[in-house]
Amino acid sequence: MSLNTLFENGFTPVHAMLLASVFLAVVVVELGYIVMSPNENNKKRINRRMAIGDGKEKMSQKNILVQLRKERGLDENGMLVMPMKSLNQLILRSGLTLGLKKLGLYYAIYLAVMTVGVFIYWKSPTFSAIAFPIYTFLLPYFWLKRKANKKTAAFGAQLADAIDLITRSLKAGHPVPVAISMVAREMADPIGTEFGLVVDEVTYGSDLVTALNNLHDRVDLPDLPLLISSISIQSTTGGNLREILEGLSLVVRDRFKMKRKIRAISAEGRMSAMFLSAMPIMLFFALQFIVPGYYTEIWDETLTWYYLGGLGFWMTLGNLLILKMVSFKF
Numbered sequence: 523m524s525l526n527t528l529f530e531n532g533f534t535p536v537h538a539m540l541l542a543s544v545f546l547a548v549v550v551v552e553l554g555y556i557v558m559s560p561n562e563n564n565k566k567r568i569n570r571r572m573a574i575g576d577g578k579e580k581m582s583q584k585n586i587l588v589q590l591r592k593e594r595g596l597d598e599n600g601m602l603v604m605p606m607k608s609l610n611q612l613i614l615r616s617g618l619t620l621g622l623k624k625l626g627l628y629y630a631i632y633l634a635v636m637t638v639g640v641f642i643y644w645k646s647p648t649f650s651a652i653a654f655p656i657y658t659f660l661l662p663y664f665w666l667k668r669k670a671n672k673k674t675a676a677f678g679a680q681l682a683d684a685i686d687l688i689t690r691s692l693k694a695g696h697p698v699p700v701a702i703s704m705v706a707r708e709m710a711d712p713i714g715t716e717f718g719l720v721v722d723e724v725t726y727g728s729d730l731v732t733a734l735n736n737l738h739d740r741v742d743l744p745d746l747p748l749l750i751s752s753i754s755i756q757s758t759t760g761g762n763l764r765e766i767l768e769g770l771s772l773v774v775r776d777r778f779k780m781k782r783k784i785r786a787i788s789a790e791g792r793m794s795a796m797f798l799s800a801m802p803i804m805l806f807f808a809l810q811f812i813v814p815g816y817y818t819e820i821w822d823e824t825l826t827w828y829y830l831g832g833l834g835f836w837m838t839l840g841n842l843l844i845l846k847m848v849s850f851k852f
Contacts, residue, residue, distance in 0.1 A: 568707075568708070568709070568710050568714060569706075569709070569710050569711040569714030569715045569718070570590070570619065570711055570714075570715045571586065571590060571706065571714065571715040571718035571719070572707070572714070572718075574586050574589060574590070583722055583725065583726075584722075584726055586722070587719065587722040587723070587726065590715065590718075590719060590722075591719075592621055593618075593619040593620070593621050594613075594614050594617075594618070594619065594740070595610055595613045595614050595618075595621070595622050595625075596614065600723070600736060602614070603622065604622070611739070612663075612666050612667065612670060613625070613666060614739070614740055615670040615673065615674070615740060615741065615742055616666045616669040616670040616673065617669060617670070617673040617712055618666075618669065629662065632662075633657075633658060636657045636658075637650075637654070640653050640654075640657070646821065648821075649821070670742075673712050673741070674741060674742060674743050676712055676713075677712050677713050677716065677741050677743055678743050678745060678778060679778065680709060680710075680712075680713040681713065681743070681745055681746070681749070681774055681778075682771050682774045682775045682778065683709070684705045684709060684713050684717065685749065685767050685770055685771040685774065686771050687701075687704055687705050687708060687709070688701040688702060688704070688705060688767060689701075689764055689767045689768055689771065691704045692763060692764045692767070693764060698730065698753060698756075698757075698763065699721065699724050699730060702717055702720060702721055702730075703717075703718075703721045705717040706718035706720075706721050712741070716737055716740060716741060717737070719733075719736075719737070719740075720733040720734060720736070720737050723736060730753065730757065731750070731753065731754045731757065734749070734750045734753060734754075735750065737750075738750060745774050745777060745778075748770055748773065748774070749767075749770060752766045752767060752770055784850045788847075788848035788849075788850070791844055791847055791848040792844075792848050794844065795840075795841050795844040795845065795848075798840070799837060799841055802833075802837075
């Protein structure tokens with residue numbers, strides 16, 4: 523098919539620029555990943571904390587702790603630094619290791635590219651103004667939320683094995699901090715680095731319970747307070763921590779299995795919600811790409827925006843109802 527045929531069928535230079543922008547964006551992301559990804563020696567390390575410690579530049583354990591904190595959006599003392607504490611907490615729990623400055627730079631680049639792309643494609647100040655809060659706030663928020671949920675799920679999948687490792691270390695006669703350091707040395711991320719931060723905080727003056735509470739701030743997992751409470755109670759009143767942790771491991775495994783069962787049973791409802799929500803949006807963009815002038819005559823009609831607002835409201839309500847039906851908390 524020749525270029526003349528494409529342009530005769532409604533393929534405009536704007537579409538060509540959009541496709542070229544997408545291609546360039548993919549190339550830039552791939553190059554950025556290659557440049558910024560850890561080298562092969564660090565990839566062989568079991569978790570990021572150990573990779574930093576075994577890097578080309580030997581760092582003290584305190585400097586490693588400070589670097590890991592700053593990468594996650596904390597200051598050198600482990601405190602949140604952003605004025606918006608909830609956003610800072612979400613960045614912390616997402617597991618991103620870019621640091622706030624680099625993350626802010628990437629966000630500014632993303633914002634500039636999206637603003638220019640939306641305005642060039644739609645050529646409508648009204649639509650650009652409507653789309654602005656969506657790609658400026660909603661999309662980054664849901665992206666961070668998704669990464670935080672994935673990290674929490676991965677941490678939860680490793681927690682029972684970590685408790686078993688602590689239990690075996692206690693059986694061998696090691697104290698609790700040494701048993702926790704075994705998790706930091708022997709297990710992969712995310713749990714390896716998170717428990718490594720606990721060990722480093724205890725090493726440099728924090729008590730164990732406070733360090734574990736800081737871990738819970740970084741990883742909002744419902745099963746984690748069970749471990750923290752067990753260790754806290756044992757440290758104040760005594761008792762056989764090994765037996766407590768053995769029972770806790772069984773509880774965590776049973777809860778994890780139940781969650782996986784519920785997720786499998788509710789998969790049909792979640793897929794239905796995703797398909798029903800995505801289908802009208804995909805059809806809209808497909809029509810815009812195939813026949814760019816299909817909706818031209820209705821954008822200036824006030825009634826159009828009332829209809830779109832009503833459709834958005836009912837779609838959101840339907841998704842919330844489906845989400846309520848497939849969500850189980852226990």
